[in-house]
Amino acid sequence: MDPLRRSPSPCSSSRPSSPSTPPCEMLGPVGIEAVLDQLKIKAMKMGFEFNIMVVGQSGLGKSTMVNTLFKSKVWKSNPPGLGVPTPQTLQLHSVTHVIEEKGVKLKLTVTDTPGFGDQINNDKCWDPILGYINEQYERYLQEEILITRQRHIPDTRVHCCVYFVPPTGHCLRPLDIEFLQRLCQTVNVVPVIARADSLTMEEREAFRRRIQQNLRTHCIDIYPQKCFDEDINDKILNSKLRDRIPFAVVGADREHLVDGRCVLGRKTKWGIIEVENMAHCEFPLLRDLLIRSHLQDLKDITHNVHYENYRVIRLNESHLLPRGPGWVNLAPASPGQLTSPRPFKVCRGAHDDSEDEF
C-alpha cells in the first residue's frame, strides 16, 4: 500500500516584503507597467498547454463532458470502449489537440480512463493512474536535470483530474473515497456529480452536502485547496466555489432550438435540459473554474507544489512511488525492490484519422 505523501506545503504569500528594501516614490511615470504587455505578447507567442484527466466509471458521460467543455469533438462520438468487450485492465487513452481562440493558442491534452472501476475486483485500480501521473512528473524531472536543457520543457504533467461521481444520491462509495484520498496528494482533483439530470434539485443539494461531509471526514483536500489561498480576495472567491463543489453537471454535445435560441442540451420527453443554464445544471461553474478563471492557478499549483513534492520524494527515496513505464532508477538498486512495470497500456490516438469525426 503506498504510503500517503505529506500534504503539500502551503505557498508563502506573494512578494516577500523585507524591511531592508525601502519603497521609493516615483515622481512621474516611468513605464514599468509596460512589462505586463510584454509578458502578454510573449505568452501569446509561446502558446499555452493544459492537460486534463477524466476519471470515472464507464457510462458517466466523461467523453461528452470533455466535448462540451471545449466545444469541439475532442473524442470520437462513440466512446472508445463501446462495442468492445470491457478491457481486462485499466487503459489510459490520451488525445492532444491545439485549439485557438482570439489569437490564444492552447495545446490541450485529455486523458481518459476507460475501465476504471468496471471490474469485479477493483482493488488497486488507481495504481495505473498514479503511475501515469508520476510518469509525467518523471519525464519533466528528467528534462529538468539535463545539463543541456531545452528552452521550453514540454509540459505533459496532469494539471487537473476531474472525478466523476455516479449520481447514487446517497454518499461517496468506498472506491471513490480510496481513489480521492490517494489522488489529492498528487494532483489537483475536482469531483463532479455526473449525469445530474437524474436528481432533483433537493436531492442534488442533499447529495452534495453528504459528499462534502464525506470529504471532510476523510481529510480529502480537493481543489481549490484551502491552504493555497493567497489573499482575502482569493479566500472569498474560493470559499464560494468550495461551497458548490462537487458541481452537478450534465454534458451534451447536441444543439437544440429553445425559444429561438440554439443551445446545447439534452432532449428528453419531459423537456430540454440546457447545459449552460445555471438553473438546470452547474456546468458553467465547472467551465469557469477549469478554463476561465483558474486554469493558470491549476498549472501553478501543479508546478510549484505537486511537482516539487514529487521531486523531493524522488530524489530522496525512490522506492515509495508507483511507477509508470517511463521509470528510470535513480538510486542504486537494492534487492527486493519491485522493478517490473504494472500491467497497463498507454495509447495515444491522435492519428486515428479514419475514425475521427470533425
Next chain:
Amino acid sequence: MAATDIARQVGEGCRTVPLAGHVGFDSLPDQLVNKSVSQGFCFNILCVGETGLGKSTLMDTLFNTKFEGEPATHTQPGVQLRSNTYDLQESNVGLKLTIVSTVGFGDQINKEDSYKPIVEFIDAQFEAYLQEELKIRRVLHTYHDSRIHVCLYFIAPTGHSLKSLDLVTMKKLDSKVNIIPIIAKADAISKSELTKFKIKITSELVSNGVQIYQFPTDDESVAEINGTMNAHLPFAVIGSTEELKIGNKMMRARQYPWGTVQVENEAHCDFVKLREMLIRVNMEDLREQTHTRHYELYRRCKLEEMGFKDTDPDSKPFSLQETYEAKRNEFLGELQKKEEEMRQMFVQRVKEKEAELKEAEKELHEKFDRLKKLHQDEKKKLEDKKKSLDDEVNAFKQRKTAAELLQSQGSQAGGSQTLKRDKEKKNSYCFTVNSAVCCMLHETQGPVWASCRNPLPAQQSCASLSLIPP
C-alpha cells in the same frame, strides 16, 4: 521508451480543432498576467563605469526618483560593488529593483584585475540561483532572483575610441550578461563628434568580437522599433537630478551659461530611447535572455566542471542527485585523508623536535660534568701546591730555630774574633737565609715586601727577621 516516442510524435502532428463556440480560454494571458502582478517583478541592473561618469544620477533620472544612498567614498583599494534594492510601485505593478554599481572602477594604477570583482559578482548570483535550483526542497517561485539582467556599460565621452580597459571588461562580460553600452555625460560631445564616436565604438566592438545585447526583432509588434534602436547603439545619455522650468513645464535639465541641455529632448540626447528600450519595451526579454541563455550557459559549464554528464557509457541517464552525492562523499573522503596526513606530519615533527631537545640536554649534561671534573682537578692541584708550600715553610722554620740555637751557642763559646768571623758567617748565612727566604717567599706568595731587602747588620737583621705576612 515507447510511450515517450508516441507522445513526442503526437506533439508534432496534433491537429487544430475548430471550436463550435466561445470556450473562454482567451482570458489565459490575463490570468497569467494577474498571477505575475500578484507575485511582483524583479529587475537587476548593473552599472559599470569609471568614477564620475554619472551612474547614480542616471539611475535617478531613469526611474524618476531619488534613490537614497550616500555617494561612495573613493578611498578603497580595488574595485568594489555596491548593491541596493528598492521597491517601486506603479499603479498595480510592483517592481523590486536592484541596482549594483561599481565603486573605484578605473581608479587604480594597474587595472589588469579590475574586471575580476565584477565577473565574480555576476557568477556569485548565478551560483546562488543554481544552488537553490539544485536543492531537494526548494522554493523557486518565491525566490528573490538576484541575477543581473542587464549591464549598462558607461563609456567616457572622450570622442576618440574605446579605452582598452573598456574593451577587456566588455569582452569578459559579454557571455555572462546582457551588455548595453552607453556614452555617459554626452553633453561634452558635439553632434558631429558623436556620430563619429558611435561609429568608431561599434566598429571596435565588432572587430574585437564583443557581443552586446541586440534588441529582439523576431516579434512583429516590436521588431520595427527595436530594429531602429539597434542602429542607435550605443546611446548617448545625460542624467540630471535637477528640474528646471523650461517654457511652462518643469523638466529635468542641466543648465550651462551657454544653454540648457534637456534630458528628455530627443534632439539633445538619447535618454528617452534608452528608457524606452530598457523598461518599456524589452524588460521582459532581458530577463528571459538572462534566464535562458546566460544562466543556462553558466549552469552547463558549472555542472560539466563538477563532472556530470548527461548520459553514462550505458546510455542510461544519470541522476544529478546521485552523482552529486557520490562527488560529495568523494570530496569528504579526500578531506579526511588530508586531515590524517596532516595529523601524521604533525606527530612526526613533534617526535623529531623532542629527540633534538633530548640530544641537546644530554650534551649539556656532559659538558657540565666535564667542567666540574676540570674544576675539581684544578682545586686538587692547588691544594697540593699549598701543601708543599706549607711543608717548605715548616722546614724553614725548623732550620731557623736550629740556626738561632747555633748562633746563641756560638756567641757564648767563642770570642770577638769568632764573633766577627761568626758575624761574617752569620751575615753571609743570614744573607743567604735572607735571600733564601726572600726567594721562598717570593716563590710562594708573590713579591713580598720583606724588611730585609738591604743587607742590614746580621744581628739586627736576624732579630728583626720575621715572616712578615704580605
